[in-house]
Amino acid sequence: MSLPAKLAVYSLLATSVVCLQFPFKLPFFKQKEDLLADNQVVPPVTPRIAIVGAGAAGSSAAFWISKAKERFGIDVEIDVYERASYIGGRSTIVYPYNDTTLDPMELGASIFVDANKNLMRAAKEFNLTLKDFIDEFSDTGLWDGQKFNILNEGTYSKSWWTTLKVLWRYGYSAPVKTRTIVKNMIADYISLYTAASPRWDDIGGLVERMNWTDFVNSTTLEYLSSKGVAEKWSREMVEAATRVNYGQDVDKIHALEGTCSLAATGASAVRDGNFLIFENFLNRSGANVYLNSEVRDILRVPASSRWIIHTPSGSRIYKAIILAAPFHQANITVPSDLAELIPPQPYVHLHVTLLTTKSESTNPAYFNLPPDEKVPKVILTTHEGVRNGGVEPEFNSISVHGQIQKVPGSVDEEPEWKVKIFSKERVSDEWLEKVFGKVGWVHRKEWDAYPVLPPTTRFPPVRLDQGFYYVNAFEPFISTMETETIASRNVVDLLLHEEFGSGICGSQLSGPETGEEDAPRESGSEDFVLGWDC
Ligand SMILES: Cc1cc2nc3c(=O)[nH]c(=O)nc-3n(C[C@H](O)[C@H](O)[C@H](O)COP(=O)(O)OP(=O)(O)OC[C@H]3O[C@@H](n4cnc5c(N)ncnc54)[C@H](O)[C@@H]3O)c2cc1C
Ligand SMILES: *[C@@H]1O[C@H](CO)[C@@H](O)[C@H](O)[C@H]1NC(C)=O
Ligand SMILES: *[C@@H]1O[C@H](CO)[C@@H](O)[C@H](O)[C@H]1NC(C)=O
Ligand SMILES: *[C@@H]1O[C@H](CO)[C@@H](O)[C@H](O)[C@H]1NC(C)=O
Ligand SMILES: *[C@@H]1O[C@H](CO)[C@@H](O)[C@H](O)[C@H]1NC(C)=O
Ligand SMILES: *[C@@H]1O[C@H](CO)[C@@H](O)[C@H](O)[C@H]1NC(C)=O
Ligand SMILES: *[C@@H]1O[C@H](CO)[C@@H](O)[C@H](O)[C@H]1NC(C)=O
Helix, strand or coil: CCHHHHHHHHHHHHHHHHCCCCCCCCCEEEHHHHHHHCCCCCCCCEEEEEEECCCCCHHHHHHHHHHHHHCCCCCCCEEEEECCCCCCCCCCCCCCHHCCCCCCCCCCCCEEECCEEEHHHHHHHHCCCEEHHHHHHHEEEECCCCCCEEEEEEEEHHHHHHHHHHHHHHHHHHHHHHHHHHHHHHHHHHHHHHHCCCCCCCCHHHHCCCCCCCHHHHHHHHHHHHHHCCHHHHHHHHHHHHHHHCCCCCCCCCCCHHHHHHHHCCEEEEEECCHHHHHHHHHHCCCCEEEECCEEEEEECCCCCEEEEECCCCEEECCEEECCCCCCHHCCCCCHHHCCCCCCCEEEEEEEEEECCCCCCCHHHHHCCCCCCCCCEEEEECCCCHCCCCCCCCEEEEEEEEHHHHHHHCCCCCEEEEEEEEECCCHHHHHHHHCCEEEEEEEHHHHHHHEECCCCCCCCCCCEEEEEHHEEEEEECCCCHHHHHHHHHHHHHHHHHHHEEEECEEECCCCCCCCCCCCCCCCCCCCCCCCCCC
């Protein structure tokens, strides 16, 4: 291609790419064929890192890199490619009736907890208002498809272990033992925020170091039973938590994720949407963000350790690549020797239905209750009905999330309740009418929400090749917004050491490699968060 022709391609591309960034930088794309054919490709003056995906993982990866730039002047430019038209990935909001004067509802990931130090710290530093979730989880019932096993007026997330009805049904020992197991797990987990946190290029190595082999290699039911927890408790109360959080039963999901489902202390959400944390990560990182930009191929530059990212708008060369999306959903062609390294990973296909209704309570008749009985605001489910020869509940969870007040003076001013339903199948309009009576606004969304999480000790590689890292390898281990920011911190630290000889916290390692001795450093105060405070 002649020079003027090339320039024409550049300017065309420059206008076809949507940019959302601070500061604005002119995109500089070439055609893939040019890059591959060109033996006169000179390495760019400023090395570049590409991040694929602008969810929790990708946005935080950009933020961690910017921390290293800010602290140690690492010279690197960051490009973030996002297939969707928005930032946040599985963390995104919608407004009832699409009315932005009303409070938004989370369509994907909704809560994080006190132990989630990166998100808590980010919300604080970025001045985001949190709302707490405790009220929304009072008044809970456990539905097995034919009957309520327990109708609980206590508080689910705060002290559900100790309400009278729970103690009466399960006794004292199961709740207390479970609580101890969760507490110990969190205490171990917190070590990931200390200066002595390991770095890992192999999640199996991390599992061993954390002494979590039994956790990830047993089902939640097996693990709790091995600790003397009564099965009835696991199959009802614990299963209600694993089903609402991960759409999986206690005899299927591994015990680490099962235990995480129970760690609901201090549940919060960003009032105006959790995605604001991720938007702030990107804005503050100075990365170039390309929305509506699907990465199609990732190729090696022949005879070099560099990489080419190819999108429908063109191609660009990078020193390093961070894949921050589930590989099998990303639809990206990578060199076959690398694709082979990533085992197939099924995800739970989840239907989320948001709606508004004037009915304060769901229809008691649907739940085989007398007409004057009040149905709980939060209905969690178990698989127990099926185990006892009955049918599976038609939904995973139903929760009422407060009220909306429609605009005063509008034709219809009566307040409505906001409802969120998770289910394995689509719930039909007729079903909604049967359960809620008349509904107002309805919004449906299907997600590949989280991995299917059977017990295992084998995880995908974090480092696929020199300069090519995979954040979402972490998801079959734990899948939450927060843990994706921990996984990205680890990946960025490894990558910067490999390519720039210096990590997020400078040339020292931010922690010993898995398998090495503990670092003698103290993490200092309780507020210390690795990566933020170094
Ligand atoms: C309904 C639901 C409820 C949940 N509840 C919670 C909760 O309460 N708390 C919690 O912590 N977690 C929850 N989760 C899980 C949480 O959403 C995820 O663990 C986390 O958001 C994953 O972040 P990520 O950045 O790794 O992936 P994603 O958020 O999926 O981001 C990946 C991004 O990559 C983009 N992408 C994919 N392929 C390409 C490509 N080829 N080119 C360019 N871009 C591409 C995608 O568009 C996407 O934006 C929930 C999830 C769902 C669906
Ligand atoms: C919601 O409103 C916005 C802005 O007016 C509009 O672009 C969008 O298409 C609307 N979405 C729906 C689902 O109606
Ligand atoms: C955070 O919000 C408070 C109160 O609204 C304000 O005084 C403060 O300047 C804000 N800080 C930042 C960094 O925006
Ligand atoms: C590791 O965990 C096992 C069982 O889960 C426990 O018996 C053992 O004491 C733990 N070891 C350490 C060093 O914490
Ligand atoms: C994991 O569990 C399986 C099945 O119980 C067992 O065969 C295997 O040895 C366990 N792996 C480890 C590393 O403990
Ligand atoms: C991030 O920057 C974009 C573009 O300037 C802006 O529209 C958006 O509101 C910013 N988001 C946050 C959370 O600051
Ligand atoms: C995957 O990408 C190819 C082009 O690279 C495209 O033709 C195909 O439709 C995509 N598939 C999905 C499911 O998006």
